[in-house]
Amino acid sequence: MRRTITVSLTALAGCASLAAAPAAAQDAGDWTISVQPYLMAPAMNGDAAVRGIDAEVDVSRKDVISKLNMAFLGYVEAHNGRWGIGLDVNYMNLDANNDDARVAANMAQAGVQPMLYYRVAPELDLMVGARYVSIKLTTESDIAVLDDVSRKADWVDPIVGMRFQSPVSDTIGIGLVANIGGFGVGSDMSVQIRPMVNFAVAENITVDAGYQLLYIDYEHGSGDRRFLYDVATDGPIIGATFRF
Numbered sequence: 001m002r003r004t005i006t007v008s009l010t011a012l013a014g015c016a017s018l019a020a021a022p023a024a025a026q027d028a029g030d031w032t033i034s035v036q037p038y039l040m041a042p043a044m045n046g047d048a049a050v051r052g053i054d055a056e057v058d059v060s061r062k063d064v065i066s067k068l069n070m071a072f073l074g075y076v077e078a079h080n081g082r083w084g085i086g087l088d089v090n091y092m093n094l095d096a097n098n099d100d101a102r103v104a105a106n107m108a109q110a111g112v113q114p115m116l117y118y119r120v121a122p123e124l125d126l127m128v129g130a131r132y133v134s135i136k137l138t139t140e141s142d143i144a145v146l147d148d149v150s151r152k153a154d155w156v157d158p159i160v161g162m163r164f165q166s167p168v169s170d171t172i173g174i175g176l177v178a179n180i181g182g183f184g185v186g187s188d189m190s191v192q193i194r195p196m197v198n199f200a201v202a203e204n205i206t207v208d209a210g211y212q213l214l215y216i217d218y219e220h221g222s223g224d225r226r227f228l229y230d231v232a233t234d235g236p237i238i239g240a241t242f243r244f
Contacts, residue, residue: 038239046231
């Protein structure tokens with residue numbers, strides 16, 4: 001999975017770079033504030049380990065929607081035409097689907113992602129930032145000794161990436177956010193890819209629809225202190241952007 005995701009990210013970044021004609025950085029202007037609450041219908045697939053106990057993470061979109069205890073997702077950004085700062089926040093609390101797995105994992109996941117943008121072309125921003133991730137895993141199993149074992153881990157990944165945005169018409173735009181991080185500082189690797197389509201419904205309001213993939217490969221410790229989170233979370237997203 002690592003190789004496929006890395007190749008996909010490189011290809012997407014290359015296509016976006018080619019689509020944006022080379023141009024000087026945009027002149028700085030007034031700051032614009034954007035606020036975007038959004039919803040996601042994710043599926044999750046991968047492997048986890050809690051205190052050395054291996055567990056499956058294999059949850060369909062239907063399972064996520066029916067077993068989601070709580071969720072919050074939101075994004076805020078300030079941009080002046082040359083520089084921008086953004087903050088992406090998400091939290092999910094999910095009960096595992098234990099129908100087929102010998103050991104499954106309930107999960108609470110929080111993420112805070114501050115980012116700094118620099119515009120290198122009218123449609124292209126380069127981005128650096130960090131991704132703070134906090135994961136709490138709790139096992140669920142019919143085997144008593146393997147049931148209700150929990151552990152929490154948190155770490156920070158440096159990230160680098162790009163954002164491509166382009167109008168298609170007066171009321172429709174397309175965009176792509178792609179970044180990669182970890183590099184062994186926190187996780188071994190983390191990847192985020194988010195293509196979007198934006199529909200203007202008012203002067204400063206768009207309705208946004210798209211898709212997001214977030215893949216995290218983190219492992220720490222050994223023996224009964226081993227914690228593993230090697231999971232891809234992906235699915236459609238929808239939100240609205242308000243600009244001030």
